[in-house]
Amino acid sequence: MPGAGIRxxxxxxxxxxxAGGGAPSREMDGMQTTPSTTQAPQQQLSxxxxxxxxxxxxxxxVTFRTRHMFGLGRVRGTFAIRGGAVEVTGVPxxxxxxxxxDAASFRTGNPQRDATVRSxxxxxxxxxxxxxxEAQRLDSTxxxxxxxxxxxxxxxxxxxxxxxxxxxxxxxxxxxARGTVQVDRTAFGVTAYRGLAARRLDLxxxxxxxxx
Numbered sequence: 001m002p003g004a005g006i007r008x009x010x011x012x013x014x015x016x017x018x019a020g021g022g023a024p025s026r027e028m029d030g031m032q033t034t035p036s037t038t039q040a041p042q043q044q045l046s047x048x049x050x051x052x053x054x055x056x057x058x059x060x061x062v063t064f065r066t067r068h069m070f071g072l073g074r075v076r077g078t079f080a081i082r083g084g085a086v087e088v089t090g091v092p093x094x095x096x097x098x099x100x101x102d103a104a105s106f107r108t109g110n111p112q113r114d115a116t117v118r119s120x121x122x123x124x125x126x127x128x129x130x131x132x133x134e135a136q137r138l139d140s141t142x143x144x145x146x147x148x149x150x151x152x153x154x155x156x157x158x159x160x161x162x163x164x165x166x167x168x169x170x171x172x173x174x175x176x177a178r179g180t181v182q183v184d185r186t187a188f189g190v191t192a193y194r195g196l197a198a199r200r201l202d203l204x205x206x207x208x209x210x211x212x
Contacts, residue, residue, distance in 0.1 A: 059208035077108035154188040
């Protein structure tokens with residue numbers, strides 16, 4: 001199983017610091033909106049000073065769209081980001097990223113459905129409380145987006161994933177970014193309620209990173 005050997009303490013990221021809670025509470029000086037849709041991946045990264053940045057959980061979120069009732073109903077919801085870090089090295093094709101999502105924070109506005117998704121039949125958040133994403137390289141096959149290529153781990157199962165990311169703002173104190181990815185839940189062993197619950201989820205990740 002690719003990446004099955006990933007073992008990380010919930011409080012530790014691979015760039016050498018705590019996954020969350022360490023972000024200074026200050027505004028990013030000189031924040032500028034960055035129209036990344038016309039920039040190649042390395043051009044986007046050049047707008048960020050090399051260094052280590054921590055994800056600010058209070059200003060970051062994961063939203064998702066999917067369907068239920070055999071595809072007839074739309075479902076939207078959120079996860080909370082616990083924390084993480086991004087290291088911009090300045091080396092072409094390289095960017096390190098680690099993020100943790102609180103699996104038990106799954107919310108769609110329907111308490112009964114939310115409890116079912118958190119149960120052992122689906123996310124099993126009592127035994128697998130953290131969803132992680134870890135990347136160490138860029139996938140530049142799409143010239144107008146930055147692909148973060150890495151491993152997504154859900155319920156202890158790691159699978160390759162590429163997040164299509166764009167830089168939405170950058171300043172001397174940090175940056176903001178948005179990423180999208182489609183996830184097939186069955187690839188992670190989340191197979192209950194086939195048909196009744198959709199197989200795929202469209203995730204959007206929005207993060208604020210602060211220089212550490």
